[in-house]
Amino acid sequence: MEKSGNTFGLPTGVWEPPAAVDPHVNDAPSGESSVYWIFAKDSPRNPTFEKRTTMLTLYFSYISPYSRKVRVVLTEKGLEFKPELTHFVDAPTKYPAVNPCRRVPVLVDGDRALFESNVILDYLLQTFPDAVGSVAPPPLSKRLVRPEHYWDDWQTLVAIETMLDSGLNLLQMRNNKITPAQSEYLRRELNRTGIILDWLEQRATPEGFIPGEFSILDLNFVISVQWAEFRGIFEWRGRPTLEKIVGRYQDRESLRTTVPESKYVH
Numbered sequence: 538m539e540k541s542g543n544t545f546g547l548p549t550g551v552w553e554p555p556a557a558v559d560p561h562v563n564d565a566p567s568g569e570s571s572v573y574w575i576f577a578k579d580s581p582r583n584p585t586f587e588k589r590t591t592m593l594t595l596y597f598s599y600i601s602p603y604s605r606k607v608r609v610v611l612t613e614k615g616l617e618f619k620p621e622l623t624h625f626v627d628a629p630t631k632y633p634a635v636n637p638c639r640r641v642p643v644l645v646d647g648d649r650a651l652f653e654s655n656v657i658l659d660y661l662l663q664t665f666p667d668a669v670g671s672v673a674p675p676p677l678s679k680r681l682v683r684p685e686h687y688w689d690d691w692q693t694l695v696a697i698e699t700m701l702d703s704g705l706n707l708l709q710m711r712n713n714k715i716t717p718a719q720s721e722y723l724r725r726e727l728n729r730t731g732i733i734l735d736w737l738e739q740r741a742t743p744e745g746f747i748p749g750e751f752s753i754l755d756l757n758f759v760i761s762v763q764w765a766e767f768r769g770i771f772e773w774r775g776r777p778t779l780e781k782i783v784g785r786y787q788d789r790e791s792l793r794t795t796v797p798e799s800k801y802v803h
């Protein structure tokens with residue numbers, strides 16, 4: 538398999554993505570070795586596209602909910618990227634140079650490597666404010682959080698993120714054959730997810746956490762609970778407003794085309 542270096546001295550092409558899984562992934566046009574089209578050239582939804590000297594690269598795993606957040610926003614914005622499929626248990630040895638935290642996702646844009654999913658989303662929103670790949674209403678938020686509701690939105694975002702982190706801990710421990718029945722800490726983690734869900738139910742509206750737009754809060758929430766359900770980690774249903782948010786967005790193209798599938802579970 539071809540290995541080529543990049544600014545970070547990373548091997549690329551080590552992890553081969555399954556063929557024809559992500560329609561938004563394209564190679565750089567041949568004959569233009571150092572110039573890449575970052576917007577889908579032929580997409581009628583992207584009449585304006587940019588010529589850049591680098592192509593976005595995403596280190597990700599198909600089953601990672603954090604990676605899915607980035608894939609959803611790349612889809613929403615119609616941005617092409619080079620996929621570097623990375624099994625997260627191999628992240629420490631496969632790409633230590635780009636992420637000291639040694640997790641996926643990582644987005645590389647030229648000489649900049651970004652880690653932490655919501656930071657990457659913030660970067661994409663700020664760097665490509667006008668890119669539109671998905672035309673379905675409501676539109677994707679322009680910002681991670683609303684300036685006029687800055688603290689409230691951040692608290693919601695952090696609560697959703699904490700719920701997902703607790704879910705990840707529960708999954709990792711389950712993989713290590715440790716369950717909440719055996720661990721007081723895991724019982725607290727499980728309990729935490731329910732408390733957060735009840736709190737979110739009070740803050741949500743049937744039109745989402747920020748009515749009028751497909752917000753980063755909605756995106757984080759839908760991805761987190763779909764992941765928890767897919768993995769059988771915690772129950773989230775039975776909260777009518779939250780159920781309405783998922784019902785509202787689950788068929789949106791960016792979410793529908795990135796939904797977790799059993800074939801990627803390893």
Ligand SMILES: N[C@@H](CCC(=O)N[C@@H](CS)C(=O)NCC(=O)O)C(=O)O
Pocket residue numbers: 600601602603604625626628639640641642652653654655705
């Ligand atoms: N807070 C991070 C969490 C990322 C994360 O935990 N990713 C997992 C995969 S779902 C990972 O790479 N884990 C590495 C490991 O388990 O060592 C983010 O939002 O990006």
